Amino acid sequence: xxxxxxxxxxxxxxxxxxxxxxxxxxxxxxxxxxxxxxxxxxxxxxxxxxxxxxxxxxxxxxxxxxx
Numbered sequence: 001x002x003x004x005x006x007x008x009x010x011x012x013x014x015x016x017x018x019x020x021x022x023x024x025x026x027x028x029x030x031x032x033x034x035x036x037x038x039x040x041x042x043x044x045x046x047x048x049x050x051x052x053x054x055x056x057x058x059x060x061x062x063x064x065x066x067x
Contacts, residue, residue: 004030004048008043009030009045009048010048011027011028012026012028012051013064024041024043026051026064027045028046028052029045029047030048032047035047044066
């Protein structure tokens with residue numbers, strides 16, 4: 001379940017392509033220095049408070065663009 005003890009942080013958004021799980025995630029972290037670095041398996045890390053806010057505002061199925 002989502003928690004500060006979960007490796008994906010307080011929340012995680014799973015990225016699908018159609019019905020296929022890409023295994024990529026947008027997720028929270030407490031490790032501030034790791035944000036923007038290539039330290040996970042292609043996941044996009046945000047501060048926990050930012051992913052909680054995004055999770056609460058973005059409807060399921062919303063397209064994402066990572067640039």
